[in-house]
Structures are given as structure tokens and as C-alpha cells.
Amino acid sequence: MGKPLIECVPNFSEGRDLTVIKQITDAIESVEGISLLDVDPGQATNRTVVTFVGEPEAVVEAAVRAGRKAYELIDMSKHKGAHPRFGAMDVCPLVPVADITMEQVVPHARRVGQRLADEVGVSGYYYEYAATCEERRNLAAVRAGEYEGLPEKLADPRWKPDFGPARFNPKYGVTAVGAREFLVAYNVNLNTKSKDRANEVAMEVREQGRPKRDPVTGNVLRDEKGERIMIPGTLKCVKGIGWYIQEYGIAQVSMNLTNLSVTPVHVAFEECRRVAREKGLRVTGSELVGLIPLKAMLEAGRYYLKKQRRSCGVSDRELVTIAIKSLGLNDLYQFKPEEKIIEYAIADKKRRKLVDLSVRDFVEETASESPAPGGGSVSAAAGAMGAALGTMVANLSAAKKGKEWEERWEEFSNWAERGKAAHAELLRLIDDDTDAFNKIMAAFGLPKGTDEEQAARSAAIQAATREAILVPLRVMEVSLEAMEVAKAMAESGLPASVSDAGCAALACRTAVLGAHLNVKINAVQVTDRAWAEDILARSRQIEERAVALEGEILEVVNRKIAPSAG
Numbered sequence: 125m126g127k128p129l130i131e132c133v134p135n136f137s138e139g140r141d142l143t144v145i146k147q148i149t150d151a152i153e154s155v156e157g158i159s160l161l162d163v164d165p166g167q168a169t170n171r172t173v174v175t176f177v178g179e180p181e182a183v184v185e186a187a188v189r190a191g192r193k194a195y196e197l198i199d200m201s202k203h204k205g206a207h208p209r210f211g212a213m214d215v216c217p218l219v220p221v222a223d224i225t226m227e228q229v230v231p232h233a234r235r236v237g238q239r240l241a242d243e244v245g246v247s248g249y250y251y252e253y254a255a256t257c258e259e260r261r262n263l264a265a266v267r268a269g270e271y272e273g274l275p276e277k278l279a280d281p282r283w284k285p286d287f288g289p290a291r292f293n294p295k296y297g298v299t300a301v302g303a304r305e306f307l308v309a310y311n312v313n314l315n316t317k318s319k320d321r322a323n324e325v326a327m328e329v330r331e332q333g334r335p336k337r338d339p340v341t342g343n344v345l346r347d348e349k350g351e352r353i354m355i356p357g358t359l360k361c362v363k364g365i366g367w368y369i370q371e372y373g374i375a376q377v378s379m380n381l382t383n384l385s386v387t388p389v390h391v392a393f394e395e396c397r398r399v400a401r402e403k404g405l406r407v408t409g410s411e412l413v414g415l416i417p418l419k420a421m422l423e424a425g426r427y428y429l430k431k432q433r434r435s436c437g438v439s440d441r442e443l444v445t446i447a448i449k450s451l452g453l454n455d456l457y458q459f460k461p462e463e464k465i466i467e468y469a470i471a472d473k474k475r476r477k478l479v480d481l482s483v484r485d486f487v488e489e490t491a492s493e494s495p496a497p498g499g500g501s502v503s504a505a506a507g508a509m510g511a512a513l514g515t516m517v518a519n520l521s522a523a524k525k526g527k528e529w530e531e532r533w534e535e536f537s538n539w540a541e542r543g544k545a546a547h548a549e550l551l552r553l554i555d556d557d558t559d560a561f562n563k564i565m566a567a568f569g570l571p572k573g574t575d576e577e578q579a580a581r582s583a584a585i586q587a588a589t590r591e592a593i594l595v596p597l598r599v600m601e602v603s604l605e606a607m608e609v610a611k612a613m614a615e616s617g618l619p620a621s622v623s624d625a626g627c628a629a630l631a632c633r634t635a636v637l638g639a640h641l642n643v644k645i646n647a648v649q650v651t652d653r654a655w656a657e658d659i660l661a662r663s664r665q666i667e668e669r670a671v672a673l674e675g676e677i678l679e680v681v682n683r684k685i686a687p688s689a690g
Contacts, residue, residue: 308416314406329392438540
């Protein structure tokens with residue numbers, strides 16, 4: 125397990141005065157351990173979405189400092205903007221990113237609210253997973269009536285704040301603090317300036333839908349409780365409205381995608397295109413506000429490649445490029461993956477990674493007097509090259525012209541995706557192996573002056589040694605999986621590339637045998653012999669299978685290269 129990371133995405137009711145925004149973000153960045161990932165001000169909405177990430181304690185502190193600074197600088201009595209709002213720091217959601225569960229995030233969200241009340245003197249509500257009751261789970265319900273409705277709302281016992289005093293603060297308003305899943309704020313651009321036309325599209329696609337009306341009078345129909353009868357929209361887990369953005373001169377369908385596993389970005393985009401086309405409108409592109417998970421971009425890239433009947437077993441970089449172009453994310457301004465994709469934005473850019481070196485630099489670094497990278501990293505690199513070769517044959521086969529080949533593009537695409545997954549993991553394992561070696565060295569360097577220090581040092585050495593075994597074991601497993609791709613391509617892939625499939629098998633087999641040596645040499649140092657013997661038995665089976673598979677693949681390759689030679 126790594127360090128637990130929480131993302132915080134506070135929205136501030138100021139999008140025009142950049143000096144105010146800068147003071148707020150400076151307060152956030154003043155907390156050690158916080159990475160400020162994105163600051164997205166909007167002129168028309170008069171709202172700024174800020175995204176930062178860090179460990180739980182740092183995130184709580186940064187959120188409180190941001191709320192305090194918003195209290196000092198923003199006057200809600202003067203605020204006007206297109207987006208629903210009811211407070212200076214309007215919402216402050218916490219989102220689990222890595223090595224932390226939603227259940228663990230909830231208490232941190234509630235600490236933010238309580239500290240805002242105790243230290244800043246503001247009031248507010250908990251929503252989504254942090255909600256104190258079901259009626260307050262939905263942010264739209266919590267924020268209903270907006271800032272202008274707060275005096276009446278706060279006087280209603282049913283809407284007593286979850287934290288802070290139940291009195292109206294005209295300068296600040298209130299804050300909604302939540303714990304939620306990753307939410308993507310996503311706007312689809314239309315070739316119109318009409319807010320009403322954009323809202324028509326929004327009501328068709330959003331989950332809530334539109335009010336049902338009497339076909340004769342046009343009046344909104346209501347049920348026996350007086351509630352509006354709604355006609356549901358087509359997209360689940362989507363909230364949306366239409367608005368006009370003066371700075372771009374266009375109307376947009378502005379959506380919050382609250383569960384990407386239910387409605388991904390590309391599905392929302394395509395549905396907006398369909399509805400807009402039916403209404404005589406055209407979608408010109410789209411805009412992401414804040415950040416998006418890499419997985420969502422890769423899914424979009426694969427979706428559009430499949431529509432083109434092209435192999436999806438291409439690099440993440442190419443999938444992201446396809447997604448950007450297909451979704452029109454460069455329509456309003458340049459979409460920068462390194463800033464807008466969360467995994468890229470939080471990557472440690474200061475760390476020198478072996479995988480990012482040129483081939484020449486990697487070879488020369490290996491040849492240097494430094495003990496790392498060593499055989500484990502080189503084995504992972506060999507496996508990655510072999511897996512990539514097998515993937516290449518699958519991609520070439522998927523792209524081959526002719527009815528016989530074109531009918532099988534999806535079969536080859538599936539093999540290419542398996543190969544791509546293997547070489548992607550093996551690339552990560554290049555650095556993981558060197559990191560594991562460095563942890564062993566660090567453990568040996570721990571103090572050993574007292575009995576307690578000796579015990580702690582021994583435990584650290586054993587933990588690091590286990591990791592130094594599990595990493596090459598994984599290299600063996602993934603390289604063996606890549607050999608299955610090589611075998612399939614040798615048997616049924618493009619005949620002109622059969623020698624490449626053979627080379628792929630040889631490289632992967634080398635990776636298996638090389639990594640096995642690393643497993644064996646480190647296993648000697650493990651004091652838990654039962655655990656070590658189990659690992660050694662597993663690794664022997666993988667090597668035996670790899671050697672046998674290499675023979676099967678080379679037999680096919682040599683027969684196809686020189687059939688008369690037998």
C-alpha cells in the first residue's frame with residue numbers, strides 16, 4: 125500500500141478577479157504536501173474550480189485555509205453568475221484517489237466542516253457520502269433556493285445546518301462539504317448562442333429529465349403531493365443545464381457526470397450529438413472543467429477506434445490523442461493531457477525514471493558502476509520489448525486489407541490489447557525492480573545500536589527482500605502472458621511478420637529466465653522458508669512453461685519461414 129491520497133475540488137464564487145483567486149490558491153499551496161493540480165476560472169459563471177491532492181491531514185488543512193481566505197475576500201451579496209451557488213466556498217468535495225476508501229474519506233470531510241464552523245465561523249451542510257440523512261445526499265437538494273433563498277431556508281428547522289450557526293451570513297452564505305466519487309464536469313459546445321436551445325438538449329439527456337406538461341395548456345403537471353411529474357432523460361448519473369458562455373460566444377450543455385462507470389464521457393458526448401442533431405443543432409466540440417481520470421480517456425479512445433474498426437492495442441498516448449480529437453476537446457482552447465488527466469498531473473516529474481531514458485541512456489546507465497539497474501530491470505525491459513513485438517504483429521494483422529483479414533480485425537485487436545497490457549506493466553516493472561533493490565539497501569543502512577533498532581532493521585530487510593522477490597516474479601508472470609500473444613500471432617497472424625512473433629517469444633523467454641535468477645538469489649535471504657519455498661515452486665513452474673512454449677512457437681515460426689526444411 126502506498127500513501128493514501130485524497131483529491132479536493134472546492135468551487136469558489138469568484139471567476140473574474142484573478143487576484144482573489146490567486147490569494148485563495150496561495151493559501152492552499154501554503155500547506156506542505158499539497159499538489160495544486162488545476163485552477164479553472166469562468167467569466168460567465170463567475171466561479172473558479174480548484175483541484176488539489178494530498179494526504180488526508182494536508183487536504184483537510186488546505187480546505188480549511190481556502191475556506192478562511194474565501195471568507196475574507198468574497199462578498200456573496202454582490203455575486204452574479206450563471207452557475208447555481210449559495211456560498212463563497214460554494215462546495216468542497218473530497219474524493220478518494222489512492223489507497224483510501226470512501227468510508228475513510230467521510231470523517232475527513234466532516235472534520236473540514238466542523239473546523240470551518242469552529243475556526244472560521246461559517247455554516248453549511250454535508251452531502252453525498254458525508255450526508256447526515258438521505259434528504260441531504262443530493263447537492264441539488266442542499267443548494268435548492270441558492271444564496272437568495274438562504275434566509276428562509278436557515279429559518280426552517282428541517283434545514284438546520286450540519287455545522288455552524290443557523291443564521292444567515294450575507295457576506296459568505298454557506299458551504300456544502302461532501303465526500304463523493306470522482307465527478308467530471310463536462311460541457312458540450314453547440315453551434316448556437318441560445319441558452320434555451322442548449323437547455324432543451326440538457327433536459328433530454330440529464331437523468332432528471334424535464335417536467336411533463338399538459339399538451340393543451342402547456343402547464344406543468346403535478347402528482348397528488350404537488351410535486352412536478354418528470355419525464356426522465358436518457359443518461360443515468362448525469363446532471364445538466366444549458367447556458368450561454370459570453371467569452372466564447374456559444375451555448376453549452378453543461379453536465380456533471382457523477383459515475384463514469386454508468387455514463388462515460390464519450391457516451392454523454394455522443395448522446396448530446398444525437399439530440400442536438402434532432403433539434404437542428406450541431407455539436408462543435410466539448411470542454412473538460414477540472415481533471416479527468418486516465419481510464420475515462422482511454423475508454424473514449426478505444427470506443428472511437430472500434431467505430432473505425434481499428435485495433436485498440438495501441439499506446440495510451442495514442443488512445444488519449446484519439447479521444448481528444450474525437451471529443452473535440454481542443455475546440456475552445458488547447459487540451460493539455462499533462463495538466464488535465466489526473467494521473468499525469470500528480471506524477472512525480474522530478475523523479476528520474478529508467479523507463480523514460482533513451483535506449484542509449486538506459487544501456488549506458490546499466491553499464492555504469494552503479495549496481496542498479498541490474499538483471500531484474502533488464503529482464504523487465506527484455507520482456508517489454510518482446511510483448512511490444514507481439515503487439516505489433518497483432519496490430520499489423522488487424523490493419524491488413526482484404527476480406528479475410530478485415531473480418532478478423534476484432535480478434536487481432538483483442539490480442540493486441542493483451543499484448544499492450546503486458547508491455548505496459550513490464551515497463552512499470554523496470555523501475556519497480558530498481559526501487560525494490562534500493563529499499564533493500566536503505567534497510568541495511570538503518571541503525572542497529574540497540575535491540576529495538578536491530579529488530580526494526582531486520583524486519584525492514586525482510587519486508588524489502590520479499591518485495592525484491594515479488595517484483596521479478598511478476599516479471600515472469602507477465603512475460604509468460606506475452607508469450608501467449610506471440611504464439612497466437614505465430615499461428616494466425618500476418619505471415620510476413622512471423623519472424624517478429626518468433627523474436628517476441630525469444631525476448632519474453634529471456635525475461636522469464638532472467639527474472640527467475642533474481643527470484644532465486646533473493647529467496648536465499650528470506651527467513652520464512654515456507655513462504656520462500658512456495659515462491660520458488662511457482663517460479664520453477666513458470667520457467668518450465670516458458671521454455672516449453674518457446675519451443676512450440678519456434679517450431680511454428682521455422683515451419684512457416686522454411687516449410688521445405690521441415
